[in-house]
Amino acid sequence: MRLPGTRYQEHGWEQVRKLLGLCSLQAFRQIEMHQVLDPGQHATLLDAYTDAVAASLRANARTARGEAEGNSYGESVYELSLGLLYELQAQPAYWSAFAAAMASEHARSGAFWRDAAAEGVLRKKVNDMYATLRDKVDADNYIVATGRDCSPNKIYTYRMLDTAYREISGLFAAWEQHAAQVGAILGRPPAGTPIEVRQMKSIGGCKAEWIIRWSETLEQFGGSPGPLHTRSKRFASLKNSVDKIAALLAEIGDYEELSANMDSAEEWQGEAGEAALWMEDYWRVLGESEQAEASGLPQDEDRILAAPEDDVDDEAPADTGDVFDDTPAPDxxxxxxxxxxxxxxxxxxxxxxxxxxxxxxxxxxxxxxxxxxxxxxxxxxxxxxxxxxxxxxxxxxxxxxxxxxxxxxxxxxxxxxxxxxxxxxxxxxxxxxxxxxx
Known part of the structure; x- marks a missing residue:
């Protein structure tokens, strides 16, 4: 997805977050991680973390991942990673939130960062920190580029709509295998190849009504409610708001059309990892939003939501040799x-x-x-x-x-x-x- 001023919303983000995750794990082995338990040491620890990660990033600058294209503006994965690292030092509130999450995990599991089997947990917390910082950086740059107001949550909304379009595009491309869902999105049963399959060449051709119906179909065809059909109020302003959705879709489409070095549609269709990452981010944000609503807390649409400790993927599978559980071994x-x-x-x-x-x-x-x-x-x-x-x-x-x-x-x-x-x-x-x- 491209928007004016943004640098981190494109396909290269997956490699950026992987590189930052790798370098962070290396840094954690070198710095005094127990200082996350002392708020008075957070600034010192951030300095040490920044130095260690920067050195690790420089060591990876000439690797295939470091040299990979990070966005359509010619910045490499290494350059984007280093820039976001220094943004972290300029906006230490995100580091403080990360340290608080680490301290909370320590209260449950002890010094888990010393356990090689906990790398999945560490990566998840690092990913959450940089994902929220990414949207703040891009929202600020969007404001500078356009002069229009923008919050990190609005950037997140743009990304949701872009992901929805790509999901719909994939369904349209394979409409014969998804005829029932495509019919529900179009509002009519498909009779032969739907003309919309041929007409929708970009996000600018995606109708707002399709986004709403797509979200509505997800529980039936995907097993989980769509972003516009959950209990969360996060997208409440968009629910059944065709005009607002259409305006956001048009803005994304117009800017991508104007982008002189836009990737080919075929390359973008192949970026399945981008949609998967958004869905992971979606469940993280949705979980905290629902928890806040259940506790009666006010919903500030401009604030950055931290990752809930009990996120679905909070302990993503790590490459360990541990026994899975106590299920009897097969004979x-x-x-x-x-x-x-x-x-x-x-x-x-x-x-x-x-x-x-x-x-x-x-x-x-x-x-x-x-x-x-x-x-x-x-x-x-x-x-x-x-x-x-x-x-x-x-x-x-x-x-x-x-x-x-x-x-x-x-x-x-x-x-x-x-x-x-x-x-x-x-x-x-x-x-x-x-x-x-x-």
Missing amino acids: EAQLAAEQSRAEELSLPLRYLEMARAAQEAGSWTVRMLHDESLPIRLAVYHKLLGVADDTYPDAWLDPATGELPTLQQLAALDQISMPTLRKRRNEAIARLQAAGAR
């Missing part, structure tokens, strides 16, 4: 059957066995999905985080693609049909959402 006959199914799907023979062993013991998500099979659990991550994420253990991935197995493969591994897999996956996601909202 030899079961393992042989599993290996046979894996071989038929061109997966490693011991795929299920190794994938079970690679899961993070004791995480919140693991506890919530304790009764689900491994393929169902992976289908949940498939839906919420996408087919590829840097927190996934290698043992979860299909070596041929470097991604999670397809839903078809997961259904075959579980010896169930695709409709049954989707049903159980959606029920599991609903339980996670219900628990996270409490």
Whole structure:
């Protein structure tokens, strides 16, 4: 997504957050992390963190990730990462919020940053810090570029609408496989190839009514409420507000059309990770919004929401060798059957066995999905985080693609049909959402 003045809203953000996460983990091994427990030491700790991360970023400047294109304006991932790091020093409130989140986790788990198995937790907290700072930086630059008011939450709203458009575009492109949902979005059953499939070439051609109907269809077809159809008041001003949505869509479309070095549509359609990242961010923000409403706190639309401690993905899977849970280990006959199914799907023979062993013991998500099979659990991550994420253990991935197995493969591994897999996956996601909202 492009907007005037913004630098961090494009496809390169995924690599920026991964590089900052990697360098942050390296920095945490060098600095006195126990100082997060003392507010009086936060400024000193921020200086040490900035120096350590900057050195690590410079060491990664010539790597493939560091040199990768960060946005359409010629800035590399390294340059964007270094710039956001120094923005953190200029706006230390975001570091203070991060330190408070770390102290809160310490109260529950002790000095968890010393545990290699907790890298997923550390990455998640770093991601949350930089994601909120990113939107503040881009909102400020948008104001400078346009002279119009803009809050970080408005940037977040732009991103939601851009993601919605790309989701709708994907459904339109495969309308035959999604005929019922496409019909609900269009407001009529498709008879032959809908003309809208050919006409919608950019976000400027996306109708506001489709955004509203898309959100409405998500609970039925995706298993979770859409952003305009939750209890949260975050998008209350947009609910059924066709004019407001149309104006925001038009602004994104107009600027992207004017952008002289705009990427090709095909390249943008391929950025599935961007949508997955937005959905992860969406559940983080939605969770805190609902918690605030339930407690009767006022809703300040211009404030940055911190990550709730019980976020669905707060303890994303880390690459560890810990035992997954206390589920009885399969016997030899079961393992042989599993290996046979894996071989038929061109997966490693011991795929299920190794994938079970690679899961993070004791995480919140693991506890919530304790009764689900491994393929169902992976289908949940498939839906919420996408087919590829840097927190996934290698043992979860299909070596041929470097991604999670397809839903078809997961259904075959579980010896169930695709409709049954989707049903159980959606029920599991609903339980996670219900628990996270409490």
